[in-house]
Amino acid sequence: MVPEGWAVQSIGDVLERVSNPVEVDPNAVYEQIGIRSHGKGIFDKEPVTGAELGDKRVFWVEPDCFIVNIVFAWEQAVARTAPSHKGKVASHRFPMYRPRRGRTDVDFLNYLFRTPLGKYLLGLASPGGAGRNKTLGQTEFDRLKLILPPVDEQKKIAEILSTWDAAIETSEKLLTNAEAQKLSLMQQLLTGKRRLK
Template identity: 30%
Template sequence: MTDWELTRLGDVTSQIQDVVKVTPGEEYPLLGVKWYAEGPFVREVVTSESSKASRFYRVSAEQFIYNRLFAWKGSFGLVGADMEGFYVSNEFPLFECDRSRLLPEFLSLHFQQRSVWGEVERLSTGTTASRNRWKESQFANYRLPIPPTPDQRRIVDVMGAVDAQIGALDAEKRRASSLLKLVRNAFPEGTECALSSVVSRIQGGKSVQTSDEKPQSGEPAVLKLNAIQLGTFLASEAKRLDDLTGYTEAHRVAEGDLLITRASGSFGRVGYAAIARNVAPETYLPDLIWRIQTNPKVCSATFLAHLLCSPSVRSMITASARGTASMRKINKALLGSLRLSIPSLQEQSTYVQNCDAVASAVDALDIELAGLHAFRSALLAALLNQELEIPESYDALLEEVS
């Protein structure tokens, strides 16, 4: 196994400050850097009229970038070729690597580790968490083990292959999700009627103060709001419920319940609906989630769940939402007044079968993606902790393949 040299970043990187004075009439696309090592993105486009800044810093492809304010959140990445010539403020320092000793892609992989973010948080300085900066001097003094560049290249290549697989799988999931929207929107024609005419009851849960601790097996729990995704129920998204005062059997979530979010801090998430699956025995409704009970002689719960998730009905639901920018809500009267096309039970069954088939494919891709992400994290840790070594024969193999 080759030796990895513990190296100070200031010895193998150089901070780059390509200063550009702000000129009236010019536009400046500014980059931000996403949390959790998801890299830079175009945050906004400003002019001298919309920004008080007198100067920005021009970026170049393959520069290492981070957000001083949110480095502890994993706000690291590399500037892509598509962002060449864009700009940043002084909160986003830029660095070039001495490629004879450190590849920028390898540096980026190091800062994709959650354990590293924890160390950065420990080293960051500031009076409060919101002002907790990791300064350039601290970046320069940070030390990491660096292998010879051929080893770096092998690690980068292997992780790139995994990322390519993740990207391909993610693209497949997006295609399947787009198909699901189309299938859900192709609902059969039927008798148009108010939702209230096919619903026997809309029941709410209870507001409760509780910790965010996950329940142990068999412990009572209350659903979190994000347990209800668009057509998907996440049974694991629940909080331990220490006090059952005021809860009754009527508040218990049962397998097959149709649930809908009545409020959300995100405008697009209001009115998300899903069928409860794999529900733990002692799971209860919170006040921000309703249970909708349909008249089974007229409308099945699974049909209504898919219908409520269709783009056409989603637009009706979000248009009916009321409230502030921080909390949008729907009420029972508005929800009940929605006019929907309700076909025969046989046509509902066919529609549900079509939707379920595509939804199952999306769920399977989700599971596969989650597994691949977990594998990536484990592989990256093993490679960077020198628990796993890529042999030199890998280079010969690549030459044969190419």
Template identity: 40%
Template sequence: MICPHSHREPNKYMSNEKEISTKVPNLRFPEFSDVWRGVELGDFLINKQRKVQKPNTLYKAVGIRSHFKGTFQKMDSDPKNISMTELFKVQENDFIVNITFAWEGALAIARQTDDGGLVSHRFPTYEFEEKVSSHRFFRYVFPTMRMKYNLGNISPGGAGRNRVLNKKDLLKLKILLPEIQEQQKIAEFLTKADNWLANLKNQKQELENYKKGVMKIVFSNKSNTNNWTTHLIGEIISVSNKKYNPKTDKGNYPDIEMESLEKNTGKLIKTFDSKSLKSIKNFFNEGDVLFGKLRPYLRKYYLSKMSGVCSTEIWVLSSNLLQNNFLYYLVQSGNFNRYTQQSSGSKMPRAEWSYIAQQSIDIPDRSKQQKIAAFLTSIDKLIESKQNQVSEAEKWNKGLLQQMFV
């Protein structure tokens, strides 16, 4: 959608003058048929410098994250830390750009939380001419690879802070712009799609919070009453040390490495071929519980659905007293994770089984283990279902952005 104002060789993010005067989106509301007009950003962006004296007390500073990640506020900025005598006030719906890191996608449209915040001269602010342009529409226009490419073109210099945006060239960048009514319609529709996605994410988060609450109650020592007994972890859970050597063992197995496990979800992302990696591995069987001892705060765990081998940075856990599903949830409990982190180092945190084995836990009889594991499994299935809905919604929203803009 953005066309650069430069003399570099064209690439997939560039459009020529003929294209910019004729293109229309693939997906469009039926009431609109006019072509999108080629205009410059300066045709509707008005530079606004709301100059103020540097405060004498702590103030709200506004910053911009790179890669189109939006704004952030620092509520207690100390004026003693800046040399400028003047700053500039931000208003909601301003277009703001960080001229030092514009090439890295450091631009945003100010939100309500930014209103009244202050920026330095390196963050020029612009107002939209609302009769011809909608700030809501441009929340979806600006965060594109084409825009990032164009900002790089007009930010000459070397790397990092040596690349400074040319503000005059910024206002000369060309885009395809529909009439204001179509802009508003598109923005309204995409905002609803975003709200739908946010609602799904909130529902997933509520389920995850519910699971945490249930886990806290179930595995809290104070909550356990009848049919629970206290044991040392090392007395009821064993760590398998059966090794696999890819150089001497003939078999070829699925190999689970630390990077194979998604943190804090129990999901297996991928496996490797055991013969493709030369290091010694641990054998595991179907039903064993795997737990990553390296950087245990990442909470990487997995209930194996197969037999195979895994990194020696992963414990292979099993128990004669605990059902596999219950053990799987036990290693997710607050007590177990507290033990793993108390026993780990600082530079390369690694949990120590010798310490954990000496800690005590309470466990119920097998009948109650089964009921607890079944209930927690049902919650996990709801979370997984909601995550699938989130993933589908994200794909749908991404498709909309690709089809509704040019």
């Protein structure tokens, strides 16, 4: 059942592919990105020279796009590119998508594809056996049907989830700090460096 005001739309209806190929200079140095599975986001790879890239097809990373690793899409290797990624490159295995005329919100889609439903949909678009044989099909991905709220509601949902992510990150840092302090105290108490009165 479709909630009131929501609509069934295909990926191809709401996203368009962004593709800006790099003319590789063998003497230039390029910063590459990768995408972790399980919705863990983008990471930086070691810089390489154009000569080291060789014939590898790479593309300039565009900010504010939904990006997916086609080899591990079925493991939710999806992310959102940020302004800090501009000037970096990604291989042809990391297609990027921008909303068509404001029809969707990138953050909302990034959260959606990190849910069990999103994993299921990415699996549908990744036919084949296990591992590297389950490559995301571009045509299958474009045809995926999503039930989407209006864009304003998508943005509000993404904002709420982002606020929760920030709170969880802060809590995790506090917990890590508390654990480190406890270990220090244990070391002092259990070795006699700190004595009780």
